[in-house]
Structure formats: structure tokens, C-alpha cells
Amino acid sequence: MVSSVHEGGAVDKMAGGSTTRSPRDLAFRILDQCLEERGKTDSSRGSIMDISDADVTTQIREDLAIPGRSPVDIDTLLDAARVVFKHGVRMDHPRFFGFIPSPASDASWLGEILNSAYNTHAGSWMQSSGPSAVEMQLLKWMASDIVGFPPPTAGGCFVSGGSMANLTALTVARDQKLPRFEDRPLAVIYLSQQTHSSVAKGLKVLGFHENQIRRVACDSSFRLDVGELQNAIAEDRKSNKIPFLVVGSCGTTNTGAIDPLTKLADLANKEGLWLHVDGAYGASALLSRSRRSLFEGLERCDSLSWDAHKWLFQTYGCGMVLVRDRKTLTSSFSVSAEYVQDAMETEETLPNFWNYGIELTRPARAMKLWFSLQLEGLDKIERDIEHGIRLAEVAEQALGDLPDWEVSSPAQLGILCFRYRPTQESEPADLDAVNQRISRTAIEENLAAPLTTRLKGALVLRICSIHPSLEEDEMRRVIRGLDRIARSQSLPASRNPSQV
Ligand SMILES: Cc1ncc(COP(=O)(O)O)c(C=O)c1O
Incomplete structure (x- = not known):
């Protein structure tokens, strides 16, 4: 049973007459509960899935959700948090195998606490030159050393996850390949039958119609069939359509398949198409030296989505869009306004990340990944x-x-x-x-x-x-x-x- 947070004890009276606890006391109290939760063993962990029934949902909505006029004491509040967070799927349970599980590391949530406490506005260099320098270097390292994009131009931007990374890359592809607005109704995009749904969603957001999307058949291993792709492009050209973008995957959600990246890059190059690869899930396996040969050809794509909140063990809200040429990002997203003139970039090497993606105000998402990678090491x-x-x-x-x-x-x-x-x-x-x-x-x-x-x-x-x-x-x-x-x-x- 859930009891209301507003029943009795609403104000926490501390010894000495204070009605509130210091941030330090609160922090230790909260961390205590977090550590207890994270330290649970298999038997004390409870159900892998505990989806609230109608009664519990009603109780949460009616008793716990809406604030009252008086403050609630921290113990009551943390009890309520326990009830609320308990209901749902334990995405971090070792035997939860659905969707893409989230085995976020301790380093990640602790890094997030650190980041949240500093609460950096990571939109501009001026507001976050320290964290932006880390973000910029991490992105360059991932894009050039790990993926293999050319170091002088490689770059990217941290975003909230795979859907945003895909949307960001699709926007760039459209702007690079369809500069004339009147060409857009004739444009055609090629996905595979196994491409993640966020790609079609992103295309819809960008204003493309469903009938501009071709879902190319896969081979028996669920990889995009490049022969079929070639035929589809030829058909579209015959009817005066404008093929401009092909989306490959490295690590599809259904099967983990990696599309034939070298063949895709050859064809995209020959046909003058932008090649975006969705590696939201699979790109992390590039960090396995014994498996990275599976990704041969990836270095030839134009843009790549890669989620740290999937297989780099980060808590949610941490993804990357990486590009072969970072100027393609600024060309799509750079804006200026008189009220941000004091924060304008001085050199190309000092980025205002608000010019690299959709968000203006943005958290320093790179910092928890930085914290985790440093604390744990790449090995x-x-x-x-x-x-x-x-x-x-x-x-x-x-x-x-x-x-x-x-x-x-x-x-x-x-x-x-x-x-x-x-x-x-x-x-x-x-x-x-x-x-x-x-x-x-x-x-x-x-x-x-x-x-x-x-x-x-x-x-x-x-x-x-x-x-x-x-x-x-x-x-x-x-x-x-x-x-x-x-x-x-x-x-x-x-x-x-x-x-x-
Ligand atoms: C291959 C792939 N792409 C994109 C996404 C969307 O990512 P997000 O849920 O972070 O928006 C997912 C999510 O599972 C995915 O598996």
C-alpha cells in the first residue's frame, strides 16, 4: 500500500529548531538510499518486472504525484521514491534481456551526480569552456581514433540518445544533399526492413512523407541487401525521383546485424548519396579490439549515431552523433542572435555546441562518460x-x-x-x-x-x-x-x- 506523502510529519524538524536539513545531510541521506538500492543482491532485488496495477497507479497519481503547500520530510519523500521507482521494468537487472537493457555502471550515475551538481550550461564555449574542451576532445577521439573518420575534420555532438542522434544526422544529410527546397518533395530515402523505427520518425519530423521512404529487403542474415538497394535506386531514378540518403545499421535492435558497410559505402559513393549509419546500439563494440574488424567500412560513412546509454554503460540521456566533417553540423544548426553575441565563438576550434545540434541550453552530457572512462579505464x-x-x-x-x-x-x-x-x-x-x-x-x-x-x-x-x-x-x-x-x-x- 502507498501512503500519502502529505499524511503527518510534513515538515522535518531538525534538532536545534531548524525546519530543513542541510544539503549535506540531504545528500548523505539520498546517497544512502541509492547505495542500498544499487547494492541489492539477486534475492533482495525483487521482480525483474513489476508493472503497477490499476490500484497502485491510482494511488501513485493521487497520493504521491502532486505537491502540497507544506514541505515533505526527506524520509517520507524517499519512501515515496522507493514506491514510485519500484514500479516498472528493472532495465538494469542482469537477467532483463528485453529491448536494449541498461546496465549502467556505478561510475556513470556517480558521474551524473557530479555533473548535475556543477550544472554546466554546455551550449557555448564561454559558458562551459572546461566541459566543452572535454566534450570536443572525446568526440574527436571517438570519431577519428575509434571510428576512423579523418582527424582534421571529424567531430560530433552529444545528444540525448539514438533518436536525437538520428534526427540530427538526417537533418544534416537533407541540408547537404538537398540544398534546393523544391527538390525535397522528389527526394527518396533508403532504409532496410530492420532499420530502427526512430529513423522513420526522424524523417517524419523533417517533413518527409512515408511514400518517400523505401524499406529495402534484407538478406537471410537480416542485413540490408545491397543488390536490392541498387535496383531500388535505379527504379527511382527512372521515375525522376531524387535518391539522396541511405541509412545503414551496425547492430540492429532485432538481431544485432551489421549491414555490409563497405558495399554500402561503395554504392553510396557511386550514387552520390549521404550514408548515415545507426550504431546507437552496436557501435560500442568498436572498443573491442577482437571484434572491431566486423565494422570494416564504417569509417567511410558520413555520419554515425552511437549511444553511450546503451552499451557504454551510462545512465540515460547520453548519446552521440559523429560526423566525417563537423562543418556539416554547423552548416545545419548554426544560428546567431543579438542576445547571445557575447558568447560567440572566436576560433573554429572552440565550439559553441549549440551550433552543432538542435538544443541551445544543454547539459554537459559528455562529463559522465568522461568520468566513467577515466575512473574505470578502457580495458x-x-x-x-x-x-x-x-x-x-x-x-x-x-x-x-x-x-x-x-x-x-x-x-x-x-x-x-x-x-x-x-x-x-x-x-x-x-x-x-x-x-x-x-x-x-x-x-x-x-x-x-x-x-x-x-x-x-x-x-x-x-x-x-x-x-x-x-x-x-x-x-x-x-x-x-x-x-x-x-x-x-x-x-x-x-x-x-x-x-x-
Ligand atoms: C539501433 C537503434 N537505433 C536507435 C535507437 C533509439 O535510441 P534512443 O532510445 O536512445 O532514442 C535504438 C533504441 O533502442 C536502437 O536500438
Whole structure:
């Protein structure tokens, strides 16, 4: 039951007659609760998913949400926070495998506290020359040393996440390739059937019509089929359309697939198209020296989205758009006004980041990433990323040891899709329903949360396994547990269920 924050004890009376606690007291009290929460073990952690029912939702809305006239004491407030935050999905639970989980590191949330306390306005050099210097250097390092863009021109901007990174890059692509406004209604954009939905959303925001978007078929490995792309471009040129942009992916959300980047770059180059690559999820694997060859050709794209709040273990609100030539960003987003004239840039090397993206006032998003990378070092990040990749491979191997499971898409960049598909006479009629039930039961039992997606029309289970503290044996145990659930729901009792 949730009790109202306004019931009794509204004003916290401190010894000595003060009615409020010092920021220092508050900080320790809050940190205490944060550390308690973050330090929970598997058994004290509670449900992986605890979505509030109608009663709890009503109570939260009616009793906890709206402020009263008097202050609420910190203990009551933190109790309320406990109730509110408890409800939802534990995206940071080691066995939450849905969407893109968020195994944010301690370094990240602590870095965020630091950043939030300094509360820098990172829009202009004048307002944040220190944090802006860090942001600029981090972006250059990522864009040139990690991705491989040419160092003299490479750059980018920190944004709130993958959707904003995509929107920012799509805007630049439009401005670079369609400078004449009258060409825009004829313009055509090429995505794959596996491109993340935020790209089409961004195109809609930019005013493109759905009929200007081609969703090119994928090959059997869910990678954009470049032959199909070539045909589609030729068709559009025949009907006097203006192809201008192709969006590839490195690490699709469904399967972790990496599009054939070199072929895409060749074709984009030949056809004069802007090549944007959505690496919101997968680009982090560039930091794995043993896997970075998977990304060959990426250095030839024009722009790249890369989220630190996915696989660089950051708390939410931290993504990057990286570009081959940072002048393309300023050419789209640079504005001036008399009320910001005192903060104008003096040299090109000292950026006002408000000229590199959509936001004017913006937090210094780079700082928590900077804090984490410095505190933990690149070797740890590399180990953690490789561990996530390996976990999906372990899950695939464990499935391979069991009969009646089909791998729908092999482990790639920490993502595996599979489904239960008995080959015996007892094969259930509705495999989609069976697999949906397996997912639901696993969640109800708190075994794990593999959610579902659709591949080639079939409902499949999907695991995104990027949590650094999930061990390989634990992953094997989860797979055996899914097998037990599958057999208990869909097979006659004569079948011997596997032990968990
Ligand atoms: C490949 C890909 N691109 C873009 C996005 C959107 O990113 P965000 O949710 O940070 O806006 C996601 C989100 O999961 C993604 O997986």
C-alpha cells in the first residue's frame, strides 16, 4: 500500500529548531538510499518486472504525484521514491534481456551526480569552456581514433540518445544533399526492413512523407541487401525521383546485424548519396579490439549515431552523433542572435555546441562518460563489452545442446533470437502463442525476462545479453529454465522435462 506523502510529519524538524536539513545531510541521506538500492543482491532485488496495477497507479497519481503547500520530510519523500521507482521494468537487472537493457555502471550515475551538481550550461564555449574542451576532445577521439573518420575534420555532438542522434544526422544529410527546397518533395530515402523505427520518425519530423521512404529487403542474415538497394535506386531514378540518403545499421535492435558497410559505402559513393549509419546500439563494440574488424567500412560513412546509454554503460540521456566533417553540423544548426553575441565563438576550434545540434541550453552530457572512462579505464569497458557478446554465444551453444529449439538469428553483438519448435508429432499448432507464453512464464517466475519480437513473420524470443555481472553459468541456467517452461506447457507428460 502507498501512503500519502502529505499524511503527518510534513515538515522535518531538525534538532536545534531548524525546519530543513542541510544539503549535506540531504545528500548523505539520498546517497544512502541509492547505495542500498544499487547494492541489492539477486534475492533482495525483487521482480525483474513489476508493472503497477490499476490500484497502485491510482494511488501513485493521487497520493504521491502532486505537491502540497507544506514541505515533505526527506524520509517520507524517499519512501515515496522507493514506491514510485519500484514500479516498472528493472532495465538494469542482469537477467532483463528485453529491448536494449541498461546496465549502467556505478561510475556513470556517480558521474551524473557530479555533473548535475556543477550544472554546466554546455551550449557555448564561454559558458562551459572546461566541459566543452572535454566534450570536443572525446568526440574527436571517438570519431577519428575509434571510428576512423579523418582527424582534421571529424567531430560530433552529444545528444540525448539514438533518436536525437538520428534526427540530427538526417537533418544534416537533407541540408547537404538537398540544398534546393523544391527538390525535397522528389527526394527518396533508403532504409532496410530492420532499420530502427526512430529513423522513420526522424524523417517524419523533417517533413518527409512515408511514400518517400523505401524499406529495402534484407538478406537471410537480416542485413540490408545491397543488390536490392541498387535496383531500388535505379527504379527511382527512372521515375525522376531524387535518391539522396541511405541509412545503414551496425547492430540492429532485432538481431544485432551489421549491414555490409563497405558495399554500402561503395554504392553510396557511386550514387552520390549521404550514408548515415545507426550504431546507437552496436557501435560500442568498436572498443573491442577482437571484434572491431566486423565494422570494416564504417569509417567511410558520413555520419554515425552511437549511444553511450546503451552499451557504454551510462545512465540515460547520453548519446552521440559523429560526423566525417563537423562543418556539416554547423552548416545545419548554426544560428546567431543579438542576445547571445557575447558568447560567440572566436576560433573554429572552440565550439559553441549549440551550433552543432538542435538544443541551445544543454547539459554537459559528455562529463559522465568522461568520468566513467577515466575512473574505470578502457580495458574494463572492453572486457565488459566482450563479455556481453560472449553471453549471447553461450546462450546459443546451450540451446544447441537441447532438442526442439530453433535459432532464428545467431548470436551477434550480444543479441540472440530463437524459438521453441518441437519437431515431434506433438508439435503445437500455434508456435507464436507457445513462445509468447514461454516469455510470460519466465517473467512471472522471475527466471529472466526474454521479451519477444518478430522475424520473418514468426514470433521469436530475443535475448540482449549485455549485463557485465551476469555469469556464463547463470545464462546456461536461464536457457535450461526456458526449456523446462517450454516442455511443461506444450508437451505431453510422457516427455521428460530437463532439470533446471
Ligand atoms: C539501433 C537503434 N537505433 C536507435 C535507437 C533509439 O535510441 P534512443 O532510445 O536512445 O532514442 C535504438 C533504441 O533502442 C536502437 O536500438
